[in-house]
Amino acid sequence: MNIILFGAPGAGKGTQAEKLIEHLKLPHLSTGNIFRENIKANTPLGLKVKSIMDQGKLVPDETVVELVADELNHQIYDDGVIFDGFPRTVAQAEALDTYLQSRGKNVDAFITLSVPEEELIRRILSRGQGRSDDTREGIQTRLNVYHEETAPVLNHYNAKGIVKVIDGTGSIDEIFGRILQSLS
Numbered sequence: 453m454n455i456i457l458f459g460a461p462g463a464g465k466g467t468q469a470e471k472l473i474e475h476l477k478l479p480h481l482s483t484g485n486i487f488r489e490n491i492k493a494n495t496p497l498g499l500k501v502k503s504i505m506d507q508g509k510l511v512p513d514e515t516v517v518e519l520v521a522d523e524l525n526h527q528i529y530d531d532g533v534i535f536d537g538f539p540r541t542v543a544q545a546e547a548l549d550t551y552l553q554s555r556g557k558n559v560d561a562f563i564t565l566s567v568p569e570e571e572l573i574r575r576i577l578s579r580g581q582g583r584s585d586d587t588r589e590g591i592q593t594r595l596n597v598y599h600e601e602t603a604p605v606l607n608h609y610n611a612k613g614i615v616k617v618i619d620g621t622g623s624i625d626e627i628f629g630r631i632l633q634s635l636s
């Protein structure tokens with residue numbers, strides 16, 4: 453089963469992805485996590501994406517698509533995967549669809565976590581992970597980028613009839629319960 457966890461920055465994708473991977477025994481593919489690991493390890497990819505991420509902008513599609521295609525070639529993803537933070541543009545979604553279709557696969561579910569904007573900002577500012585893009589300016593840029601470039605991905609999958617809109621407010625377990633219900 454190939455699942456996309458979607459939502460604005462701060463919507464709780466990472467938290468719910470952790471719970472979902474444990475429940476469904478599927479691997480997790482978070483492009484944000486992969487980029488942060490590369491930055492930490494000072495790899496060429498990390499050096500390339502650091503300033504883009506710090507500004508809250510998107511890493512170029514070409515770079516992201518190449519990274520994901522390489523990653524998906526690993527056997528662990530053969531039975532399905534939970535995508536978190538990807539696809540973030542319609543071009544990335546189209547590239548993913550093409551990649552999966554060429555292997556006789558599809559995106560099976562698109563779960564979008566819906567959270568009011570004030571709550572998103574409050575959550576990011578209070579998560580205190582010390583992420584270098586979690587400044588007021590960085591958050592505002594990420595929210596703008598989300599509305600302009602990422603939100604259209606929802607329409608792309610809506611047309612395929614696989615979108616599940618989940619209320620992303622309440623306790624972590626309440627939200628997780630709603631996700632499981634939407635999948636059953």
Ligand code: ADP
Nearest residue numbers: 461462483484505508509510511516537538540
């Ligand atoms: P958040 O959901 O809080 O924005 P992520 O970890 O998903 O956190 O992403 C952090 C940053 O990593 C993004 O602002 C962007 O710069 C970069 N990034 C992650 N995934 C992608 C992607 N699919 N396309 C482009 N940039 C990405």
